[in-house]
Amino acid sequence: MKAACAALLVLVAPLAAQLPDAEAAFQRGDYRAARAAYERVLVADSTNVRSLYQLAILDSWDGKLARSLERFGRLRRLAPRDGDIMVAQARVLAWADRTAAAGALYDSVLARTPDRTDALAGRARTVAWSGDLDGAVRLWREALARHPDEPELLIGLAQTLYWKGQPALAEGYAARARALAPQDRTVLELERELRAAVRPSVRTTVDGAGDSDGNTFVAQEAYYEASLSTAVRGTLRAGWRRASFQAIGGASYGVGGQVSAPLGAKAAVQAGLGVRRLQPDSGGGTTPLTAALGLRLRPGRDVAGGIGYSRAPFDETATLIASGLVVNALDGSVDVAPSSHWSLSGGGGGAWLSDGNRRYSAVAAVLARVLPGVQVGPFARVMGYRQRGSGYFSPNRFSVLEGRVTADWRRTRWGVRADGGVGSQQVLQGAAHQLEWHMSLTLTRGWGASNEIVLVGLVTNSAAAAAIGKTSTAGFSYRTLGLRFQQGL
Numbered sequence: 001m002k003a004a005c006a007a008l009l010v011l012v013a014p015l016a017a018q019l020p021d022a023e024a025a026f027q028r029g030d031y032r033a034a035r036a037a038y039e040r041v042l043v044a045d046s047t048n049v050r051s052l053y054q055l056a057i058l059d060s061w062d063g064k065l066a067r068s069l070e071r072f073g074r075l076r077r078l079a080p081r082d083g084d085i086m087v088a089q090a091r092v093l094a095w096a097d098r099t100a101a102a103g104a105l106y107d108s109v110l111a112r113t114p115d116r117t118d119a120l121a122g123r124a125r126t127v128a129w130s131g132d133l134d135g136a137v138r139l140w141r142e143a144l145a146r147h148p149d150e151p152e153l154l155i156g157l158a159q160t161l162y163w164k165g166q167p168a169l170a171e172g173y174a175a176r177a178r179a180l181a182p183q184d185r186t187v188l189e190l191e192r193e194l195r196a197a198v199r200p201s202v203r204t205t206v207d208g209a210g211d212s213d214g215n216t217f218v219a220q221e222a223y224y225e226a227s228l229s230t231a232v233r234g235t236l237r238a239g240w241r242r243a244s245f246q247a248i249g250g251a252s253y254g255v256g257g258q259v260s261a262p263l264g265a266k267a268a269v270q271a272g273l274g275v276r277r278l279q280p281d282s283g284g285g286t287t288p289l290t291a292a293l294g295l296r297l298r299p300g301r302d303v304a305g306g307i308g309y310s311r312a313p314f315d316e317t318a319t320l321i322a323s324g325l326v327v328n329a330l331d332g333s334v335d336v337a338p339s340s341h342w343s344l345s346g347g348g349g350g351a352w353l354s355d356g357n358r359r360y361s362a363v364a365a366v367l368a369r370v371l372p373g374v375q376v377g378p379f380a381r382v383m384g385y386r387q388r389g390s391g392y393f394s395p396n397r398f399s400v401l402e403g404r405v406t407a408d409w410r411r412t413r414w415g416v417r418a419d420g421g422v423g424s425q426q427v428l429q430g431a432a433h434q435l436e437w438h439m440s441l442t443l444t445r446g447w448g449a450s451n452e453i454v455l456v457g458l459v460t461n462s463a464a465a466a467a468i469g470k471t472s473t474a475g476f477s478y479r480t481l482g483l484r485f486q487q488g489l
Contacts, residue, residue: 003448006047006330007232014359017122019038019041019048019050019051019402021037022034022037022038022040022041022054022226023050023054023262024053025037025372026054026070030037030446031058032165034054035055036059037075038051038054038055038058038196038364039051039055039401042055047078049075049078049082049160049313052071052075052171052252052482053071053075053079053085053088054072054326055071055076055258056069056071056072056088056089056092057088058066059071060092060129061441062093063087063212065092065095065096067170068092069092069093069096070090072085072088072092073331075089075095076089077359079323082471083112083113083116083119085111086105086108086109087106087109087118087119087122090102090103090105090106090109090119090122090126090255091122091296093105094122094126094129096122097148097301097302097338097339097348098265099129099130099318101129101132102122102126103123103126104126105117106122106123106126107123107280109171113375114441115147117147117153118152119154120142120143120146120147120205121153121156123139124136124139124140124143124153124156124160124380125156127139127430128156128159128160128163130131130301130303131266131298131299131300132300133160133163133164134164134264134462136160137164139158140153140156140157140160141454144157147488148340149175149180149183149387151180151181151184151187152175152446153231154174154176154177155173155174155177155179155184155186155187155393156264157170157189157191158171158173158174158187158194158442159161159175159190161173162190162193162194162197164229164262165261165262165268166230166262167193167194167197167198167228168198168227168229168230168231168352170190170194171191171194171195171198172189173186174191174194175191178191181350187281187378188319190311192255192448193347193450194452195488196333196448196451196488197450199226199227199488199489200224200225200226200488201221201224201226201450201487201488201489202222202224202225202486202487202489203222203223203225203297203484203485203486204216204220204221204484204485205219205220205221205224205225205482205483205484205485206219206220206482206483207219207220207480207481207482207483208481208482209478209480209481210478210479210480211465211476211478211479212475212476212477213245213476214245214246215243215244215245215317215318216241216242216245216459217242217245217316217317217318218241219239219241219242220239220240221237221239222236222237222238222239222402223235223236224236226260227386231261231262232260232261233259233260233261233453234257234258234259234260235257235258235272236255236256236257236258237256237257237258237272237274238255238256238315239253239254240253240254241253241321243315243316243317243318243320243361244318245318245319248280248281248282248318248322248364249280249281249318250277250278250279250281250318250321251279251321252277252278252279252313252315252321253277253279254274254275254276254290255274255275256272256273256274256275256290257272257274258270258271258272258273258292259271259272264297265297266398267295267296267297267298268295268296268391269293269294269295269296269298270292270294271292271293271294272288272290272291272292272293272399273289273291273292274289274290274291274395274451275287275288275289275290276288276290276312276313276315276322278313278315278321279321280318280321280322282322285324286312286324288324288326289311290310290311290312290313291309291310292308292309292310293308293309293310293412294306294307294308295307296309301339302333302336302337302338303334303335304334305332305333305334305335306332306333306334307330307331307333307482308326308330308331308332308467309328309330310326310328310331311326311328311329311431312326313325313327314326314327314392315324315354317392319391319392320392323355323391323392323400323406324344324357325354325355326354327351327352328351328352329349329350329351329352330349330350330351331347331349331361331440332347332348332349332402333345333346333347333474334346334347340369341368341369342366342367342368342369342377343366343367344364344365345363345365346362346363346364346365347362347363347364348360348361348362348363349361349472353390355384355389355390356386356387357381357386357387357394358385358386358387359384359385359386360383360384361381361382361384361396362381362383363377363379363380363381363382364379364380364381364384365377365379365380365387365404366378367404367406371389371410373408373410374401374405374408375406375407376404376405376406376408377401377403377404378399378401378402378404379400379401379404379423380399380400380402381399381400381464381483382398382399382400383395383398383464384396384397386397387427393463395427395428395463396428396429396450397426397427397429398418398425398426398427398428399423399425399426400423400424400425400426400436400462400463400464401423402421402422402423402424402436402438403418403421403422403423404420404421405419405420405421406418406419407419413444413445413446413447414444414446415442415443415444415445415446416427416441416443416444417438417442417444418437418440418441418442419439419440419442420437420438421434421436421437421438421439421442422435422436423437424436425462426488427463435461436460436461436462436463437460437461437462438458438459438460438461438462439458439460440456440458440459441456441457442454442455442456442457448488449473449488450486450488451486452484452485452486453475453483453484453485453486454483454484454485455481455482455483455484456480456481456482456483456484457478457480457481457482458478458479458480458481459476459477459478460474460477460479461477461478462478463476465478
């Protein structure tokens with residue numbers, strides 16, 4: 001009997017020491033040491049609730065949501081009515097896009113403890129993530145009626161109003177939250193984003209490009225953007241382009257304005273109007289009207305789409321500037337991201353040129369995450385004109401099918417994105433297929449809430465870049481370099 005008791009003490013004493021060690025490591029932020037200590041506790045006692053709970057939390061922070069939910073399942077069997085465990089499990093279910101299950105679990109907690117603030121916040125946040133922003137706003141306001149000075153609820157309402165396109169209204173709630181929790185990093189970041197969203201800003205783009213046919217251009221666009229009301233944003237735009245091709249040269253320049261406003265929680269509209277002067281060096285310029293009208297929709301958290309109309313001059317090259325062509329286009333697009341591991345995008349539309357020609361186009365792409373920051377997938381595009389040989393690239397059909405890879409790297413304010421693809425292109429229906437490839441690199445440096453400078457470079461042999469097309473694209477290449485700058489005022 002004494003020997004058995006001694007053996008039990010040998011096992012219990014280290015276990016009693018390991019759990020405090022794990023908790024101390026967790027409190028000081030040494031999560032690797034904490035995880036190792038909690039795992040040692042579970043080796044000795046597989047039903048230790050505290051260790052299982054902390055490991056489930058650590059798994060969720062590391063993005064291992066399936067493992068975290070498996071641990072929560074074991075916890076619920078050990079402590080089926082523990083409110084803390086239920087709230088934490090619901091939070092991870094929401095992160096895993098299982099919003100219906102998360103909402104049901106939050107409701108179970110609130111049925112027993114209606115005033116529990118973390119459950120009230122979790123339920124409202126889950127509804128917002130599901131895409132029902134109006135319903136989420138209602139839940140946030142109901143929760144604040146019970147707890148008017150709870151920072152988490154004020155922050156949640158401010159974030160949801162921001163997502164609805166009402167940053168000016170959200171600012172007041174964020175300010176109240178910061179007064180109650182002045183050191184909260186979430187509210188400090190949110191306030192910076194809101195200030196950037198409502199304050200005026202300027203941005204400019206400078207681009208230069210050339211191709212192996214001899215076409216070159218340099219262009220600059222400048223924008224001034226400001227809030228016109230709590231939900232309406234206005235933009236003024238001015239720009240110019242100088243293009244040349246052998247002995248031919250020309251310029252285009254113009255001004256315009258645009259307004260954008262939300263239509264409820266799931267839609268936004270944009271409308272713009274302006275003029276553009278086309279001035280070839282040979283004289284005889286034109287000044288067509290430019291216009292744009294667009295509708296953006298977000299019916300769900302993982303789905304976005306839109307449709308838009310535009311009227312603009314066809315001024316990519318010197319020859320096109322001299323032609324005075326105007327294009328009226330109608331295009332639509334949709335983006336679907338059902339999980340963090342893959343996404344689908346597609347679009348298409350038609351264009352009507354002032355010389356009587358017609359153009360159709362369609363594009364589709366699928367990207368799947370294979371490593372953190374790295375995605376691969378197929379890309380397809382098709383385009384065609386009703387009339388061939390109109391003095392610009394106008395094949396009766398042009399198609400591309402390629403494999404594409406993208407890689408994103410970000411650290412603090414720096415970012416690098418590389419994009420490459422290789423595949424097959426066909427110029428003209430029935431023509432031979434040719435090798436197609438492209439490579440691009442984007443370097444970003446940000447500061448403040450939304451200020452940044454971006455350098456973009458691209459090299460490709462895609463015939464889609466040809467504005468004065470040839471039946472054969474053998475040896476064709478196109479390169480471009482661009483600079484983007486944005487600064488809040």
